[in-house]
Amino acid sequence: MRYNALQILRQGLTGHKGWKPAWRKADPKPEYDIIIVGGGGHGLATAHYLAKTFKHHKVAVLEKGWIGGGNVGRNTTIIRSNYMLHENEGFYEFSLKLWENQERELNYNSMVSQRGIINLYHSDPQRDAYVRRGNAMALNGADPVLLDQAALRKMCPFLNFDNARFPIKGGLMQPRGGTVRHDAVAWGYARSADQQGVDIIENCEVTGFIINDGICSGVETSRGQIKASKIGVAVAGSSSRVMSMAGMRLPMESHVLQAFVSEGLKPLIPGVITYGAGHFYVSQSDKGGLVFGGDIDGYNSYAQRGNLPVVEDVCEGGVSLMPMIGKARLLRMWGGIMDMSMDGSPIIDKTHIDGLYFNGGWCYGGFKATPASGYCFAQLIATDMPHETAKHYRMDRFSRGLMIDEKGQGAQPNLH
Amino acid sequence: MIINHPLLGPRDASEFVYLGDASLMNRPNPKSETAAEDFHAYMYLRDNPPGEHRELWFHEQGDRSWLIVTRNTLTHEITKVELARSSKGLIT
Numbered sequence: 273m274r275y276n277a278l279q280i281l282r283q284g285l286t287g288h289k290g291w292k293p294a295w296r297k298a299d300p301k302p303e304y305d306i307i308i309v310g311g312g313g314h315g316l317a318t319a320h321y322l323a324k325t326f327k328h329h330k331v332a333v334l335e336k337g338w339i340g341g342g343n344v345g346r347n348t349t350i351i352r353s354n355y356m357l358h359e360n361e362g363f364y365e366f367s368l369k370l371w372e373n374q375e376r377e378l379n380y381n382s383m384v385s386q387r388g389i390i391n392l393y394h395s396d397p398q399r400d401a402y403v404r405r406g407n408a409m410a411l412n413g414a415d416p417v418l419l420d421q422a423a424l425r426k427m428c429p430f431l432n433f434d435n436a437r438f439p440i441k442g443g444l445m446q447p448r449g450g451t452v453r454h455d456a457v458a459w460g461y462a463r464s465a466d467q468q469g470v471d472i473i474e475n476c477e478v479t480g481f482i483i484n485d486g487i488c489s490g491v492e493t494s495r496g497q498i499k500a501s502k503i504g505v506a507v508a509g510s511s512s513r514v515m516s517m518a519g520m521r522l523p524m525e526s527h528v529l530q531a532f533v534s535e536g537l538k539p540l541i542p543g544v545i546t547y548g549a550g551h552f553y554v555s556q557s558d559k560g561g562l563v564f565g566g567d568i569d570g571y572n573s574y575a576q577r578g579n580l581p582v583v584e585d586v587c588e589g590g591v592s593l594m595p596m597i598g599k600a601r602l603l604r605m606w607g608g609i610m611d612m613s614m615d616g617s618p619i620i621d622k623t624h625i626d627g628l629y630f631n632g633g634w635c636y637g638g639f640k641a642t643p644a645s646g647y648c649f650a651q652l653i654a655t656d657m658p659h660e661t662a663k664h665y666r667m668d669r670f671s672r673g674l675m676i677d678e679k680g681q682g683a684q685p686n687l688h
Numbered sequence: 689m690i691i692n693h694p695l696l697g698p699r700d701a702s703e704f705v706y707l708g709d710a711s712l713m714n715r716p717n718p719k720s721e722t723a724a725e726d727f728h729a730y731m732y733l734r735d736n737p738p739g740e741h742r743e744l745w746f747h748e749q750g751d752r753s754w755l756i757v758t759r760n761t762l763t764h765e766i767t768k769v770e771l772a773r774s775s776k777g778l779i780t
């Protein structure tokens with residue numbers, strides 16, 4: 273069923289009884305051409321592009337819980353392409369371009385909202401660093417705008433400009449950045465993949481790989497054995513756990529990141545704002561809640577919930593940036609498990625096992641990557657050739673000294 | 689999380705800085721023939737297990753000792769705390 277205005281009218285007149293489920297509840301078949309492990313944003317986007325762009329229709333997505341229950345449904349929904357290193361910026365700009373056309377491509381309202389993102393600077397050296405980053409963005413076709421204090425005051429008069437310790441001097445803005453309705457991204461890709469014949473199999477946990485003589489030919493699951501000649505793994509925070517079943521150790525630690533939503537407030541924050549002196553980022557949802565977050569908790573965790581010191585730290589950051597939110601009440605908070613890599617950048621690559629492909633290491637920034645990650649992973653699986661913008665995301669870059677470390681922190685995942 | 693420091697008693701985890709898997713104490717032998725691979729694995733690869741994890745915490749806001757904390761990464765429950773310097777031999 274295509275979604276359009278006429279359909280809404282027709283359904284409205286017939287009591288909304290004709291809407292169909294957006295995707296089938298598929299049962300596993302014994303064999304597929306391609307299996308994708310993980311029904312998060314990346315796995316579902318991969319299935320969509322495999323079917324649509326690379327014409328593979330005998331594809332299954334295996335999800336251990338329900339689709340959208342992982343990080344794709346837990347993030348703070350920010351999209352942007354304001355990276356500095358060329359290995360990253362081309363990829364994220366490709367992703368932002370795919371976001372700009374996503375709703376049309378999927379015939380699904382994922383509420384892509386290019387409301388702009390502003391990274392604040394608080395000193396001259398920080399401004400210079402942002403100028404440099406803005407130039408790197410421009411080289412890759414992105415849209416940096418440097419705001420001085422006067423311009424910023426007009427847009428966000430409520431910021432704590434005259435803070436004695438961290439005065440706000442201006443910001444680096446990307447007008448094309450913004451937010452997207454995260455659940456709708458999972459549902460939209462699922463619906464589109466399903467319509468093109470992909471089986472989306474929920475409650476189906478992969479418990480092992482069938483590997484003989486260095487060739488992977490299928491998976492063991494909680495719903496039986498399933499064969500395929502190519503298997504792509506995109507399980508985000510569970511990456512080490514799943515790949516250990518193929519005997520691999522990854523350059524990764526799993527960490528918990530928390531997110532927060534306040535009670536609903538009147539429209540207040542025009543886009544996305546990130547604090548340059550502490551780790552705090554905020555936007556306002558269409559329902560009025562302030563959606564915000566900060567640092568990861570900083571210790572290995574698979575618990576999907578964090579601890580109070582980080583809650584305090586995030587709230588301090590928020591209140592020092594915009595003191596007026598001090599009286600707003602926190603409505604809810606939750607955590608998600610991040611696949612923190614050793615250089616803060618992802619991996620989209622073949623493994624040393626034939627037929628087994630890996631996508632992971634997205635840290636706390638993989639939501640914005642969803643369309644490009646799906647496209648590039650689909651291309652790699654379908655053609656065995658990396659996409660031009662993802663060719664640096666190799667598994668072996670650590671042994672070859674080709675790290676992609678935006679922050680220059682070294683092999684310490686909790687600092688990225 | 690409360691870390692039960694062997695010398696100072698129960699302390700809030702926010703007094704500590706987290707380094708990572710306690711196997712980081714096992715520096716490979718630089719003279720070994722496989723030193724390049726060994727250092728790559730030591731520096732970049734991790735077991736990252738769900739469940740029991742032995743890990744290094746530094747008491748930065750306290751006595752500046754290194755501790756080996758055994759903690760469950762699924763529940764955050766801490767079951768054992770030792771001083772790193774008194775751990776006998778290598779960690780496996």
Ligand SMILES: Cc1cc2nc3c(=O)[nH]c(=O)nc-3n(C[C@H](O)[C@H](O)[C@H](O)COP(=O)(O)OP(=O)(O)OC[C@H]3O[C@@H](n4cnc5c(N)ncnc54)[C@H](O)[C@@H]3O)c2cc1C
Nearest residue numbers: 310312313314336342343344347348350478608638639640
């Ligand atoms: C609090 C928070 C805030 C964030 N904010 C942002 C942000 O503002 N901007 C941004 O770009 N990114 C953000 N991120 C990061 C982003 O959400 C993730 O990087 C991204 O969603 C990961 O890819 P995914 O959607 O495929 O992951 P997931 O949705 O986690 O998908 C992985 C799936 O694999 C499944 N799985 C695991 N093991 C198995 C198995 N054995 N068998 C079958 N299935 C399995 C899981 O159940 C899960 O559904 C944030 C993350 C969190 C937690």
